[in-house]
Amino acid sequence: MVAIADSVPKPVARFRxxxxxxxxxxxxxxxxxxxxxxxxxxxxxxMAVYYSLSAYTIYDPSWSxxxxxxxxxxxxxxxxxxxxxxxxxxxxxxxxxxxxxxxFGALVLLRPFPGRKFVRALVILPWAVPIALATVAWQWxxxxxxxxxxxxxxxxxxxxxxxxxxxxxTPHLAMLSVIVVNxxxxxxxxxxxxxxxxxxxxxxxxxxxxxxxxxxxxRNYQIIMPMILPIVAIGLVFGIVFTFTDLSIVFLMTMGGxxxxxxxxxxxxxxxxxxxxxxxxxxxxxxxxLPVLFxxxxxxxxxxxxxxV
Amino acid sequence: MAAVAxxxxxxxFGEVTAVNGISLNVPNGEFMVLLGPSGCGKTTFxxxxxxxxxxxxxxxxxxxxxxxxxxxxxxxVAMMFQSYGLYPxxxxxxxxxxxxxxxxxxxxxxxxxxEWASQLLGIGHLLDRRPRQLSGGERQRVAxxxxxxxxxxxxxxxxxxxxxDAKLRTSARQEIKQFQQRVGVTxxxxxxxxxxxxxxxxxxAVIDRGQVxxxxxxxxIYDNPADRFVATFVGAPPMNIVARNGSYLGFRxxxxxxxxxxxxAAFTEFQFRVDRSEYLGSERIVYGVLEGFDAxxxxxxxxxxxxxxxxxxxxxxWHPFAVRDAALRHFDNDGKRTxxx
Amino acid sequence: MPRGTLTKALQETSFYGAVAFFFVLSAFPFYWMVITSxxxxxxxxxVSNTPFWFNDPPTLEHFRYLFEKTLFVRWLLNxxxxxxxxxxxxxxxxxxxxxxxxxxTGRNGEALGIGIFLTYLVPPTLLFLPLSxxxxxxxxxxxxxxxxxxxxxxxxxxxxWLLMGFFKALPVEIEEAAIVDGCNLFGAFVxxxxxxxxxxxxxxxxFTFTLTLQEFVYALTFISASDQKPITLGVATDLIRGDVxxxxxxxxxxxxxxIPVAIAYNLFLDRFISGITGGAVK
Numbered sequence: 051m052v053a054i055a056d057s058v059p060k061p062v063a064r065f066r067x068x069x070x071x072x073x074x075x076x077x078x079x080x081x082x083x084x085x086x087x088x089x090x091x092x093x094x095x096x097m098a099v100y101y102s103l104s105a106y107t108i109y110d111p112s113w114s115x116x117x118x119x120x121x122x123x124x125x126x127x128x129x130x131x132x133x134x135x136x137x138x139x140x141x142x143x144x145x146x147x148x149x150x151x152x153x154f155g156a157l158v159l160l161r162p163f164p165g166r167k168f169v170r171a172l173v174i175l176p177w178a179v180p181i182a183l184a185t186v187a188w189q190w191x192x193x194x195x196x197x198x199x200x201x202x203x204x205x206x207x208x209x210x211x212x213x214x215x216x217x218x219x220t221p222h223l224a225m226l227s228v229i230v231v232n233x234x235x236x237x238x239x240x241x242x243x244x245x246x247x248x249x250x251x252x253x254x255x256x257x258x259x260x261x262x263x264x265x266x267x268x269r270n271y272q273i274i275m276p277m278i279l280p281i282v283a284i285g286l287v288f289g290i291v292f293t294f295t296d297l298s299i300v301f302l303m304t305m306g307g308x309x310x311x312x313x314x315x316x317x318x319x320x321x322x323x324x325x326x327x328x329x330x331x332x333x334x335x336x337x338x339x340l341p342v343l344f345x346x347x348x349x350x351x352x353x354x355x356x357x358x359v
Numbered sequence: 360m361a362a363v364a365x366x367x368x369x370x371x372f373g374e375v376t377a378v379n380g381i382s383l384n385v386p387n388g389e390f391m392v393l394l395g396p397s398g399c400g401k402t403t404f405x406x407x408x409x410x411x412x413x414x415x416x417x418x419x420x421x422x423x424x425x426x427x428x429x430x431x432x433x434x435x436v437a438m439m440f441q442s443y444g445l446y447p448x449x450x451x452x453x454x455x456x457x458x459x460x461x462x463x464x465x466x467x468x469x470x471x472x473x474e475w476a477s478q479l480l481g482i483g484h485l486l487d488r489r490p491r492q493l494s495g496g497e498r499q500r501v502a503x504x505x506x507x508x509x510x511x512x513x514x515x516x517x518x519x520x521x522x523x524d525a526k527l528r529t530s531a532r533q534e535i536k537q538f539q540q541r542v543g544v545t546x547x548x549x550x551x552x553x554x555x556x557x558x559x560x561x562x563x564a565v566i567d568r569g570q571v572x573x574x575x576x577x578x579x580i581y582d583n584p585a586d587r588f589v590a591t592f593v594g595a596p597p598m599n600i601v602a603r604n605g606s607y608l609g610f611r612x613x614x615x616x617x618x619x620x621x622x623x624a625a626f627t628e629f630q631f632r633v634d635r636s637e638y639l640g641s642e643r644i645v646y647g648v649l650e651g652f653d654a655x656x657x658x659x660x661x662x663x664x665x666x667x668x669x670x671x672x673x674x675x676x677w678h679p680f681a682v683r684d685a686a687l688r689h690f691d692n693d694g695k696r697t698x699x700x
Numbered sequence: 701m702p703r704g705t706l707t708k709a710l711q712e713t714s715f716y717g718a719v720a721f722f723f724v725l726s727a728f729p730f731y732w733m734v735i736t737s738x739x740x741x742x743x744x745x746x747v748s749n750t751p752f753w754f755n756d757p758p759t760l761e762h763f764r765y766l767f768e769k770t771l772f773v774r775w776l777l778n779x780x781x782x783x784x785x786x787x788x789x790x791x792x793x794x795x796x797x798x799x800x801x802x803x804x805t806g807r808n809g810e811a812l813g814i815g816i817f818l819t820y821l822v823p824p825t826l827l828f829l830p831l832s833x834x835x836x837x838x839x840x841x842x843x844x845x846x847x848x849x850x851x852x853x854x855x856x857x858x859x860x861w862l863l864m865g866f867f868k869a870l871p872v873e874i875e876e877a878a879i880v881d882g883c884n885l886f887g888a889f890v891x892x893x894x895x896x897x898x899x900x901x902x903x904x905x906x907f908t909f910t911l912t913l914q915e916f917v918y919a920l921t922f923i924s925a926s927d928q929k930p931i932t933l934g935v936a937t938d939l940i941r942g943d944v945x946x947x948x949x950x951x952x953x954x955x956x957x958x959i960p961v962a963i964a965y966n967l968f969l970d971r972f973i974s975g976i977t978g979g980a981v982k
Contacts, residue, residue, distance in 0.1 A: 067428065067429065067430050067433070069884060069886065070432075070884055070885060072803075072804040072805075072806075072885065073804065073805070075800075075886060076800040076803075076804025077800075077805075079796035079797060079799060079804070080796065080797045080800040080801065080812070082793045082796070082797070083793045083796075083797035083816065083860055084797070084816070086793055086852060086853070086856055087816060087819050087853065087856060090831070090834075090849070090852075090853045091819045091822055091853050093830075093834075094827045094830035094831050095827065095830075097833070097834075098827065098829060098830045101829060101830065151725075154718065155722050158715070158718045158719055158722060161715070163715075163716075163719065169719060169723055171966045172723060172726045173722055174726075174966055174969060175727070175958075175962050176726055177965070178910070178961050178962050178965035178966070179730075179958040179961055180913055180914040180916070180932045180957060180958065181914060182914075182916040182932045182935075183935060183936065183953075183954035183957055183958055184729060184954075184958075185936070186935070186936050186950055186954055187730070187733050187951065187954060188729060190732070190736065190945075190947055190950070190951065191729065191732055195747070196744070196745060196947075198732065198751045198752075211747075234725065234729075238726065242969065288821075291821045291823065292823070294823075295823030295826065296825075297824075297916075297917050297920070298917060298920070301920065315825070316823070316917070319825055319828075319829070320828070320917075320920075320921065323829045324828070324829070324832065329833070332829050333830075336825055336826045336829065337826070339823065339825070339826055340826070343821065343822075343823070346821075347818055347821060351818075409880055410879075410880070411876055411879065411880070430879075431879050431880045432880075432881075432882040432883060436880065437880065437881075438876075438877070438880045440876065440877060442871065442873055443873075443877075444871070444873035444876060444877030445874075445877075446874060446878070446892065447874070447896065448895050448896060457881050457882075458881035458882050460882075461883055461887070462882050505877075505881070509881075509882075
């Protein structure tokens with residue numbers, strides 16, 4: 051038997067082991083992150099709210115409180131009304147298109163075929179590559195003169211050179227173009243989300259459904275879809291938030307044009323607040339994103355909560 | 360090594376009371392088993408002793424010192440986890456040395472102690488492997504070596520055998536008990552398996568719903584259960600309990616025998632109707648009901664098959680059975696045992 | 701059974717048609733980048749040429765111009781510096797925060813974690829106005845260092861969320877064993893949790909870096925000086941003289957900047973997805 055020293059320490063002052071308490075150390079460890087976010091997200095957010103209620107411009111930093119006057123100006127402006135409408139069209143259109151492409155893409159990629167890995171890797175690209183760069187490539191593809199799309203249409207005999215569409219110079223076509231580009235940017239994300247959801251559905255559930263006589267479509271829409279709904283909802287929240295507040299695609303492709311046909315909230319806020327220096331009206335425009343974001347976030351929280359149950 | 364004592368330990372998780380006032384003394388060097396069904400609070404209690412949980416109220420003493428506010432690292436206890444908690448990114452040698460390193464033990468000393476512990480457990484040849492390259496039994500030994508190497512004040516084990524297959528479990532049981540005896544360390548061992556508890560414990564504390572129902576040696580627990588819970592939790596099949604005159608009568612299945620097999624002069628006779636019998640090789644388990652008792656109270660008898668032939672005991676037949684009076688236990692209406700006998 | 705064979709053939713054709721559709725849809729813009737960046741200007745701006753292939757021999761002219769006559773190398777360097785600094789800041793704050801949320805703060809931590817993650821959804825277009833004033837106040841206007849300060853506002857929440865998932869997936873017994881074996885709580889974090897989640901941390905590093913490369917709005921609003929621009933902003937806005945787009949150079953620059961991000965995404969996608977969804981399907 052080896053002698054074992056009786057080395058139990060005597061009770062000591064409470065503070066000696068203060069860092070051994072989970073709540074104390076936990077608070078210390080999380081503090082830097084919270085501080086960072088509070089200072090550079092929370093404070094600027096309050097500033098944005100205040101700007102929108104003041105007469106602040108970069109030429110006249112007076113901070114005088116004007117109440118809801120900025121919002122009144124903005125709402126009565128027909129250009130803004132157009133912008134708000136555009137934003138909804140842009141978001142709804144590109145998310146719908148993105149989801150449809152995503153769902154079918156996922157179905158295609160679920161089935162094994164030679165070269166599937168390679169195709170999957172390629173399909174991720176639109177989402178991975180910096181959107182500004184991909185947008186520039188699309189802008190070049192939509193070029194008024196050298197558009198490869200138009201060249202193909204002409205070569206196929208669909209249109210003649212004189213009828214060839216000016217994609218970014220015609221209001222409806224310009225909107226369609228930015229929607230397509232945004233949908234193109236998001237559909238790989240949708241595919242990935244769908245795939246993650248579908249592969250997480252337990253095989254025995256599917257087998258049970260098959261044994262019970264469910265065919266391909268019934269399995270798809272009555273078994274798989276309800277099971278992956280939470281994950282798809284979370285993916286959709288991301289898509290909606292980032293599309294609704296987007297600035298880069300419109301800025302790079304159309305500059306909001308032609309004549310405001312593709313102007314969206316983010317872009318209008320940028321134009322008014324940064325380019326024209328009218329900070330308070332710019333902030334008021336940006337703040338119109340809040341209600342939508344709020345609804346989306348509440349929906350997301352409910353899904354997260356349901357997930358915990 | 361040191362004695363472990365608790366005084367009225369209570370642990371609440373929000374509304375739920377996991378441990379509801381446990382006072383327990385584990386003298387120096389004793390092998391104490393905490394036995395109870397899953398969710399009874401035994402693991403929580405063990406985690407309080409080791410310091411991973413802080414009790415809501417009550418005192419904990421290790422070696423006579425109050426350690427309520429002392430973190431695990433300063434309590435000097437060792438713990439072996441259900442899935443061992445080996446450090447997967449360390450070699451076996453590093454795993455065993457780790458508790459010494461954190462205490463700042465000099466290198467030469469660490470080498471010597473690792474050598475000692477690995478010799479003790481016969482894992483010298485595994486020292487340079489990683490945990491994932493070990494079998495279940497080897498992992499258990501490494502975990503045990505890691506626990507013993509620092510010569511802990513107390514060794515705490517949380518269902519350490521539940522990850523082993525049935526065959527390994529028997530030998531592992533023996534090993535743990537052997538090493539405990541050789542090192543003589545105070546041990547608290549949590550399990551829900553009564554075979555482990557009976558086979559290893561110097562004493563057993565039976566726990567239910569956060570409270571100690573009975574503390575005693577294995578034979579005390581088995582022969583003289585303090586209440587109906589202990590009586591029916593320990594033993595397989597469990598003790599038969601039948602209601603009689605507002606109280607309860609209990610007897611073990613192996614004491615419930617055909618009348619002519621009972622040799623004692625003092626016995627109590629029952630008429631037993633056989634419903635079903637199971638032949639298990641070394642024993643025959645017979646299920647049935649007693650005449651004059653509630654027909655829903657199924658009574659089991661454990662008979663030696665060599666003495667009771669298949670033809671003798673058929674479903675539907677009535678037979679005279681008896682229990683030695685010395686083997687009868689009486690429980691009152693609340694389930695507490697009322698007499699020695 | 702000719703009818704069965706016919707249906708089968710039809711099914712196969714439509715399936716591979718769908719594969720081809722997605723293939724072209726995803727890859728064509730990048731193919732277009734490649735082909736544009738290697739074409740001579742005479743080839744590019746001639747509408748009678750077939751645009752899909754080289755009519756003149758391929759040229760490195762655009763790449764040479766990009767590296768020698770523009771600030772492209774400077775932008776690459778800026779992006780690298782920004783990426784490294786932001787990743788460092790993010791790791792230093794998000795690692796302990798994520799561990800705290802995963803292991804130390806209990807039920808409050810869960811709410812706090814969701815709260816932090818939600819800040820990731822606060823869009824740059826809502827914050828760029830006040831933040832540009834803040835940067836002016838810090839004397840960082842028109843400087844790439846303003847991006848180093850601002851980018852952690854979205855990388856910290858995002859990475860804290862991802863890392864929290866990775867930490868939660870670790871078996872808690874290992875850290876508890878370390879605590880019983882003599883570590884304090886912080887020691888268990890440093891000696892056990894961090895080494896054991898190295899793959900997760902690597903994922904986070906890669907994604908932080910790509911997030912900084914992808915960001916466009918803050919860069920656009922904070923920086924107008926050419927030599928301070930990160931690569932995405934530089935390529936997208938600085939290769940235009942008046943009305944003239946230098947398409948060959950723009951596509952060459954876009955190509956170079958896209959390649960590392962594309963590779964990183966494909967390598968780490970699966971871990972990223974499991975982190976972002978946090979096991980929403982169970």
